[in-house]
Amino acid sequence: MDAGHNEERRTIIQVKHLTKRFEKLTVLDDISIDFREHEVVSVIGPSGGGKSTFLRCLNLMEQPTSGQILVDGVNICDKHIDINRHREKMGMVFQQFNLFNNMNVIKNLTAAPVKLKKMSKEEAEDKAITLLRRVGLEEKVHSYPSELSGGQKQRIAIVRALMMNPEVMLFDEPTSALDPEMIGEVLDVMKELAHEGMTMIVVTHEMRFAREVSSRTLFLSDGHVEEDKPSHELFDHPESPRLVSFLQKVL
Amino acid sequence: MPFFKTVEKLIVNYGNFFTEGVRNTLIISASAVLIGTVLGALMALARMSQIHPLRWLATAYIEFFRGTPLMVQLMFIFYGLPMIGVTFPEVSFIPDFSRFMAGIVAMSLNSCAYVAEVIRSGIQAVDSGQMEAARCLGLSKKQGMTMVVLPQAIRNILPALGNEFVTVIKESSVVSVIGIADLMYRTNGVKAKTYNTLECLFVAAIIYFIMTFIFSKLVAYTERRMAHGRRA
Ligand SMILES: Nc1ncnc2c1ncn2[C@@H]1O[C@H](COP(=O)(O)OP(=O)(O)O)[C@@H](O)[C@H]1O
Numbered sequence: 001m002d003a004g005h006n007e008e009r010r011t012i013i014q015v016k017h018l019t020k021r022f023e024k025l026t027v028l029d030d031i032s033i034d035f036r037e038h039e040v041v042s043v044i045g046p047s048g049g050g051k052s053t054f055l056r057c058l059n060l061m062e063q064p065t066s067g068q069i070l071v072d073g074v075n076i077c078d079k080h081i082d083i084n085r086h087r088e089k090m091g092m093v094f095q096q097f098n099l100f101n102n103m104n105v106i107k108n109l110t111a112a113p114v115k116l117k118k119m120s121k122e123e124a125e126d127k128a129i130t131l132l133r134r135v136g137l138e139e140k141v142h143s144y145p146s147e148l149s150g151g152q153k154q155r156i157a158i159v160r161a162l163m164m165n166p167e168v169m170l171f172d173e174p175t176s177a178l179d180p181e182m183i184g185e186v187l188d189v190m191k192e193l194a195h196e197g198m199t200m201i202v203v204t205h206e207m208r209f210a211r212e213v214s215s216r217t218l219f220l221s222d223g224h225v226e227e228d229k230p231s232h233e234l235f236d237h238p239e240s241p242r243l244v245s246f247l248q249k250v251l
Numbered sequence: 252m253p254f255f256k257t258v259e260k261l262i263v264n265y266g267n268f269f270t271e272g273v274r275n276t277l278i279i280s281a282s283a284v285l286i287g288t289v290l291g292a293l294m295a296l297a298r299m300s301q302i303h304p305l306r307w308l309a310t311a312y313i314e315f316f317r318g319t320p321l322m323v324q325l326m327f328i329f330y331g332l333p334m335i336g337v338t339f340p341e342v343s344f345i346p347d348f349s350r351f352m353a354g355i356v357a358m359s360l361n362s363c364a365y366v367a368e369v370i371r372s373g374i375q376a377v378d379s380g381q382m383e384a385a386r387c388l389g390l391s392k393k394q395g396m397t398m399v400v401l402p403q404a405i406r407n408i409l410p411a412l413g414n415e416f417v418t419v420i421k422e423s424s425v426v427s428v429i430g431i432a433d434l435m436y437r438t439n440g441v442k443a444k445t446y447n448t449l450e451c452l453f454v455a456a457i458i459y460f461i462m463t464f465i466f467s468k469l470v471a472y473t474e475r476r477m478a479h480g481r482r483a
């Protein structure tokens with residue numbers, strides 16, 4: 001999974017000149033970058049640097065101010081495309097889990113795929129049970145989110161995204177809201193996904209994860225991708241002074 | 252004659268006046284809340300709409316009806332509308348139908364404004380992450396609303412609607428000024444007949460209190476029941 005092989009891989013997401021402003025504040029400033037199939041990319045950087053906004057632009061949860069985002073060659077910023085069909089292909093996992101509070105676990109997992117006719121109710125339930133078993137939570141099928149720990153909620157949120165058979169998984173600080181003892185169980189699930197070849201873009205503060213699991217790491221600061229390198233290189237030989245000082249603070 | 256003896260006498264002799272008043276008060280309040288809820292739901296939709304003029308109109312309506320006295324609104328509808336040629340029809344088998352209608356319309360329009368705010372804040376109290384998660388799965392805004400947000404908003408809205416009913420029962424006493432025979436109107440009638448002013452008001456206050464107390468308890472009970480249901 002190292003960057004050297006990337007050349008052979010299909011590009012899934014192409015970001016071209018992405019700029020995002022909120023009122024006068026420029027959060028993302030002319031970012032161009034590619035993501036390839038099976039790549040696991042970590043995005044690190046100071047808080048407020050635009051990491052979440054960047055991730056949210058990729059599935060148009062934020063509307064870019066200008067620029068293009070091509071997913072499988074299709075520009076999703078185009079007004080004529082059905083963004084809902086594109087979002088199905090991109091699973092998203094949030095810092096705050098965002099499990100549906102009015103549904104139990106099995107409903108959380110099956111509601112969207114069944115509603116969107118991706119599969120029948122029976123198929124969805126079978127798939128849900130299989131995935132729950134893999135994250136070690138099959139006994140929680142009928143629990144409600146309020147009855148789960150943070151780590152359990154996040155593992156189920158990951159499973160919920162996987163239910164749609166996404167091509168890419170986006171993670172926005174998936175472990176930042178967790179008690180320290182629960183971080184490991186969530187990272188383990190993410191590692192397993194990575195090893196299975198899932199394409200992942202992970203905004204994270206877990207530098208060990210970035211370094212050891214992701215093939216590539218981006219340092220996003222002040223709306224710019226200041227550094228974009230194979231993870232080991234980025235951590236061992238940081239170049240920009242900002243990255244150096246950032247790493248000094250977090251490591 | 253001691254106070255409570257008089258009260259007892261009033262209840263025995265004029266009981267049917269008071270019960271008729273209670274009946275009319277309940278009819279008007281229930282109609283107002285029912286109609287107000289239907290209209291209020293639509294008004295809340297308009298208030299949250301993406302269409303600017305619609306949102307503006309709804310906001311103006313809500314602000315206006317919440318910012319002016321119910322008494323004034325009632326007078327406008329009862330005296331003002333006929334002056335510009337809008338009258339409520341008389342129905343032969345229901346006495347005083349047009350008067351009654353004016354009361355119900357005024358109370359409903361007023362309630363609509365409050366209910367609209369109840370519904371809107373009930374929806375907005377649902378964590379925005381819930382809708383985001385729905386949208387990220389590829390669900391449309393409408394699907395996210397019906398599958399995820401509304402079922403959670405209902406928990407906030409129902410108790411507040413119950414409280415709105417309690418408020419309306421009390422506020423409905425203003426319809427007596429246009430001659431609708433509600434509890435307040437009947438109380439004034441008995442007062443005029445017997446000159447037992449204080450005792451009459453006492454009876455009315457107790458009856459109003461019983462109605463609102465029973466209903467608030469009911470609301471509190473359902474609220475507890477819903478809280479025991481599972482939620483985050
Ligand atoms: N919806 C929004 N409206 C206005 N400003 C926003 C909004 N979302 C984010 N921002 C601003 O954009 C900047 C980047 O935010 P964010 O992408 O959340 O950074 P990060 O995830 O790296 O901490 C911050 O200054 C933040 O205040």
Ligand SMILES: [Mg+2]
Binds near residue numbers: 051052053173
């Ligand atoms: Mg963030």
